[in-house]
Amino acid sequence: MLSTVRNTLRVPVAGVLRLFQTSALQASEKFDHKRIPQEDEGVQGEKVVDLDSVLKIKQNLFPTLDSDNQIFDGILYKQLPICNIRVSHNNTIFTMTDASGTVKIIRSCGMEGFKNTKKGTNIAAQTTAIAIATKAIDRGFKTIRVRVQGLGPGRLAAVKGLQMGGLNIVSITDNTHVSWNPPRPRKARRL
């Protein structure tokens, strides 16, 4: 939808400029960048509205008081191994830990042979996820819980890849660090 808005904005500007034969096209490009917000970065389902219908149909979607002691595949929920996924724009890092948080396996898209920009793609995330899943099964992890951190193109693909690799995912947790009174962030990028 944003791209259509951008096009409609651009057309009249270009038409006016052509009348006067000026070379200020670059200025209008800059103006466009600032005014129009950036497009979405791989967070599917964020803008969907009808939340209540899903919640009504399905029960036991969210953890409760005694979900810690629920048994999945013969193991208590709180003792299940954890797969931490750190998603960023430029890379995706997987760490397999046991319930106490000791790291057992670590893989990243860079370690899988993807270099530079290719590290930050959803395909890279999925391949890495499948690779770590096979490794994890070799080590004896079968049923896991997933903790995702950060936004990026690999967010959905990573979790999907873990399942495709043969792991049984019990729950998905978001652990993105968000603060409402953060220290001053770095200065904005100049486009």
Next chain:
Amino acid sequence: MFLTLRLLSNRHPSFIARTVFVKNNNVDDACRLVNRILGKEGILEQYRLTRYYEKPYQTRRRVNHERCKAIYNEDMERKIQFVLRKNRHEPFPGCS
């Protein structure tokens, strides 16, 4: 009681907050549900806003723009509802 204690001891208790169980091996749906909730609560928005420093003039512009958009959307919604409504009391409004 235990839940309150756990919440008090840790502001962001892992695997209690922002957690969704996967049903019928449907990972896609669970992921989307998490994203949808995060989006609705404004957590993702806050995350994106705090990646880079936003100068005060930018904040002002953004807030003003959001206000304008909200007003426009509200009016447009009313307009659409008006056009789509059925069973008019007057079949041809404004033509008497």
